[in-house]
Amino acid sequence: MTSVAPVILLAAEKESAEVTDWAARVGWVVGLGLFVALVYWLMREGWKWRGTLQSDLPELPGAPDDPGAAKLVLSGRYHGSTTAGQWLDRIVAHGLGTRSRVELTLTDAGLDVVRPGAADFFVPVAALREARLDKGIAGKVLTEGGLLVVTWAHGDKLIDSGFRSDHAAEHNEWVDTLNDMINKTETEGAR
Numbered sequence: 001m002t003s004v005a006p007v008i009l010l011a012a013e014k015e016s017a018e019v020t021d022w023a024a025r026v027g028w029v030v031g032l033g034l035f036v037a038l039v040y041w042l043m044r045e046g047w048k049w050r051g052t053l054q055s056d057l058p059e060l061p062g063a064p065d066d067p068g069a070a071k072l073v074l075s076g077r078y079h080g081s082t083t084a085g086q087w088l089d090r091i092v093a094h095g096l097g098t099r100s101r102v103e104l105t106l107t108d109a110g111l112d113v114v115r116p117g118a119a120d121f122f123v124p125v126a127a128l129r130e131a132r133l134d135k136g137i138a139g140k141v142l143t144e145g146g147l148l149v150v151t152w153a154h155g156d157k158l159i160d161s162g163f164r165s166d167h168a169a170e171h172n173e174w175v176d177t178l179n180d181m182i183n184k185t186e187t188e189g190a191r
Contacts, residue, residue: 081137128181
């Protein structure tokens with residue numbers, strides 16, 4: 001009986017856990033939620049302001065009624081467009097900053113960019129300047145050569161658009177074919 005008595009005394013001396021101050025906790029959660037909402041709103045306003053600054057960019061051309069037979073077709077992701085040579089200067093005007101799935105079709109008329117859920121556009125063959133493999137474009141960095149970058153002229157601006165095929169092995173064929181088309185167009189234009 002003497003061995004049970006100290007255990008009972010120890011149990012009786014224990015204090016209960018401190019009660020949570022719910023008002024303070026709710027206040028912190030609400031404050032944090034308002035802070036996150038403010039940051040999100042400021043980011044959204046910055047995106048809209050960037051679009052306003054780039055409003056001098058002309059409307060994107062649509063695909064012609066009869067673009068011709070497809071030379072190459074690619075299914076993958078569109079990662080965005082930037083000012084040529086400045087891989088962090090994202091262009092957001094006319095939906096060019098919106099990432100999306102993409103279906104690229106290369107014809108004799110040019111490059112048809114079909115983006116479900118975003119604005120489609122067409123790059124005439126005369127506007128194409130270069131195709132290359134790169135490792136990044138604003139907001140997306142991949143391994144070396146993991147991104148197909150097409151440089152094209154729109155208005156008085158050169159634009160780099162980044163694409164990633166579902167099958168990365170297709171990139172080299174796209175670079176070769178696009179550059180051949182560009183060289184052929186420049187040669188014919190020089191005559």
